[in-house]
Amino acid sequence: MRILYVEDEKFLAEAVIHILKKAKIDVDWVADGEEGLELALKPNYDAIVLDIMLPKMSGLDILAAVRGRNIKTPIIMLSALSEVDDKIKGLDTGADDYLAKPFKTAELIARLHALSRRPPLNNAKILKYEGLEYDSANRMLNEAELTEKEAGIFEMLIKNPGAVVAKEQILARIWGNGIEYEDNYVEVYISYLRKKIKNIGSNVKIKTVRGLGYKLCLEN
Amino acid sequence: MRILYVEDEKFLAEAVIHILKKAKIDVDWVADGEEGLELALKPNYDAIVLDIMLPKMSGLDILAAVRGRNIKTPIIMLSALSEVDDKIKGLDTGADDYLAKPFKTAELIARLHALSRRPPLNNAKILKYEGLEYDSANRMLNEAELTEKEAGIFEMLIKNPGAVVAKEQILARIWGNGIEYEDNYVEVYISYLRKKIKNIGSNVKIKTVRGLGYKLCLEN
DNA sequence: TGTAAACTTAAAAAATCCTAAAAATTTAGC
DNA sequence: GCTAAATTTTTAGGATTTTTTAAGTTTACA
Numbered sequence: 001m002r003i004l005y006v007e008d009e010k011f012l013a014e015a016v017i018h019i020l021k022k023a024k025i026d027v028d029w030v031a032d033g034e035e036g037l038e039l040a041l042k043p044n045y046d047a048i049v050l051d052i053m054l055p056k057m058s059g060l061d062i063l064a065a066v067r068g069r070n071i072k073t074p075i076i077m078l079s080a081l082s083e084v085d086d087k088i089k090g091l092d093t094g095a096d097d098y099l100a101k102p103f104k105t106a107e108l109i110a111r112l113h114a115l116s117r118r119p120p121l122n123n124a125k126i127l128k129y130e131g132l133e134y135d136s137a138n139r140m141l142n143e144a145e146l147t148e149k150e151a152g153i154f155e156m157l158i159k160n161p162g163a164v165v166a167k168e169q170i171l172a173r174i175w176g177n178g179i180e181y182e183d184n185y186v187e188v189y190i191s192y193l194r195k196k197i198k199n200i201g202s203n204v205k206i207k208t209v210r211g212l213g214y215k216l217c218l219e220n
Numbered sequence: 221m222r223i224l225y226v227e228d229e230k231f232l233a234e235a236v237i238h239i240l241k242k243a244k245i246d247v248d249w250v251a252d253g254e255e256g257l258e259l260a261l262k263p264n265y266d267a268i269v270l271d272i273m274l275p276k277m278s279g280l281d282i283l284a285a286v287r288g289r290n291i292k293t294p295i296i297m298l299s300a301l302s303e304v305d306d307k308i309k310g311l312d313t314g315a316d317d318y319l320a321k322p323f324k325t326a327e328l329i330a331r332l333h334a335l336s337r338r339p340p341l342n343n344a345k346i347l348k349y350e351g352l353e354y355d356s357a358n359r360m361l362n363e364a365e366l367t368e369k370e371a372g373i374f375e376m377l378i379k380n381p382g383a384v385v386a387k388e389q390i391l392a393r394i395w396g397n398g399i400e401y402e403d404n405y406v407e408v409y410i411s412y413l414r415k416k417i418k419n420i421g422s423n424v425k426i427k428t429v430r431g432l433g434y435k436l437c438l439e440n
Numbered sequence: 441t442g443t444a445a446a447c448t449t450a451a452a453a454a455a456t457c458c459t460a461a462a463a464a465t466t467t468a469g470c
Numbered sequence: 471g472c473t474a475a476a477t478t479t480t481t482a483g484g485a486t487t488t489t490t491t492a493a494g495t496t497t498a499c500a
Contacts, residue, residue: 024388111254138384139429147488148431183446185490191448208446210498367477403456405479411459430456430487 002026002176003112004048006036006062007078008055016108023109028176033057040066044172045073047112050095052079063095076111127158129216130204132197134158144196149174153189157206157216166213190214222246222393223332224268226256226282227298228275239325245332253277260286264393265293267332270315272299283315296331298323347378349436350424352417354378364416369394373409377426377436386433410434 001024007013008031017027028045030036033054040048040062048066050059063075074096097111127134134141139151146154152174156165170186194206203219221244227233228251237247248265250256253274260268260282268286270279283295294316317331347354354361359371366374372394376385390406414426423439 111258138435139432145429149489182491184492187446188448188490190446194447208498210445369478402480404458404481407457408459408479410457414458428457 001046001112002028002044002173004036004039004045005029006031006033006040006049006054006059007051008032008053009051020109025109025112026176031055033059033062037062037065040073041069041071042169042172043071043073044169047074047076049076049078049108049112052077076108127155129158129161130202130218132158132200132202132204141196142200142202144200146193146196149189150193150196153186154193157214161216164209164213164215168213170213221266221332222248222264224256224259224265225249226251226253226260226269226274226279227271228252228273229271236325236328240329243329245329251275253279253282257282257285260293262389262392264389267294267296269296269298269328269332272297296328347375349378349381350422350438352378352420352422352424361416362420362422364420366413366416369409370413370416373406374413377434381436384429384433384435388433390433 003020003025005013005017005020005027007016007029010031013029013031017029020027028039030039031054033056036050036054036059037057039045040050050062052059054062059077059079063077066073066075076097076099077095078099099108099111127136132142134154136151136155139146139148141154153170156170156173167183167186171183175185190206190208197204197206205217205219206214207217208214223240223245225233225237225240225247227236227249230251233249233251237249240247248259250259251274253276256270256274256279257277259265260270270282272279274282279297279299283297286293286295296317296319297315298319298321319328319331347356352362354374356371356375359366359368361374373390376390376393387403387406391403395405410426410428417424417426425437425439426434427437428434
């Protein structure tokens with residue numbers, strides 16, 4: 001699970017991130033509202049945690065902007081205990097949950113898990129495309145086992161069958177924002193995936209769209 | 221036996237937990253409804269004891285949510301003597317038993333035992349998988365005797381034959397929430413189980429899915 | 441045809457897992 | 471209660487798998 005965390009209190013943020021990491025939750029952290037909005041608009045996260053008081057742009061504004069664009073990523077709002085009105089405002093504007101500061105990290109983790117489990121409720125779903133069957137719970141693609149990274153990338157592809165998934169998006173989603181990453185990471189894993197798909201004997205191909213990304217399609 | 225106890229009266233909760241512990245019943249205690257629901261949805265308990273009056277979310281709501289998801293863990297409702305209507309509502313919604321406050325802890329223990337002996341959780345059942353026969357009542361796997369921890373883990377595996385059981389789930393279920401535990405506990409016991417399965421001469425294997433967990437499958 | 445982008449691969453590094461064995465704790469029998 | 475046995479927890483080093491790095495090769499397209 002990967003989340004975006006917009007929080008300007010550095011000390012708090014670092015502590016929270018440390019604990020979330022232990023709970024196997026990857027966190028991209030930014031400290032101001034504008035940057036937060038920019039990242040929030042990308043479809044790279046399983047959930048977004050927004051502090052309300054932020055420099056440049058408030059958490060409520062981000063929330064409104066995100067929901068305004070019809071993006072449905074689950075959002076949890078954070079705010080100081082007293083800001084009760086904000087809570088109501090936030091839930092009105094489409095926040096999925098609300099946590100008063102100071103909060104227990106365990107509670108945040110619990111709610112993140114709750115949110116991420118909500119829509120599918122069971123990740124035992126099997127995604128299919130032209131004879132390929134991907135079981136995400138077992139990370140099995142037909143008879144082939146996928147590693148964590150392979151699985152993450154393949155899931156992005158098969159969830160948008162036939163559509164191009166941008167290389168940038170894969171990088172952001174699987175490796176996260178902020179640090180310096182190489183396009184080559186993705187290329188390496190696409191190469192691994194192609195090998196495995198070939199071994200299965202499928203006639204599905206991962207097609208490269210130069211300068212953009214990749215998509216699943218049939219051989220021809 | 222491990223139960224979940226959702227109760228907001230701290231003093232009462234501590235007293236009850238103390239006595240249940242003596243009766244060899246492990247208790248995970250949470251004080252509010254939302255957290256209670258979160259834990260109740262996990263398949264980690266032999267029974268759930270729900271107070272009705274709770275912060276954030278009532279015991280009845282939890283009950284409804286749990287039953288709504290077709291989870292059949294036995295549930296005992298607790299409530300003040302006067303709330304007779306609640307009793308009816310609770311049993312309607314699928315509670316297995318009802319206890320009026322104040323109750324005698326001995327009575328709670330008796331009812332927990334009664335519930336845990338019931339057909340659905342009747343542990344006289346023998347679970348089978350590809351030549352392996354696991355008798356949970358006697359903790360016997362074919363001719364091998366399993367220790368308590370070994371048995372707990374093996375039961376999780378054989379109840380989901382062929383599907384991955386997350387290491388985290390195993391930790392939560394066998395070692396409980398909250399306490400500090402190590403991934404290595406699970407690894408050690410998986411190692412013990414593998415040895416015993418091998419000694420039986422079975423062709424069943426415990427396969428590890430790196431970064432996720434373990435599953436039963438056939439050798440190949 | 442020249443060049444940038446993409447591909448492939450090997451091997452180094454890191455993460456994860458396994459196992460034996462010692463230490464601590466619990467249980468059972470006397 | 472005391473001792474012995476069984477079980478669980480710790481520890482630690484080694485094995486395996488996955489990820490990252492890096493470099494040489496191929497491909498697509500102006």
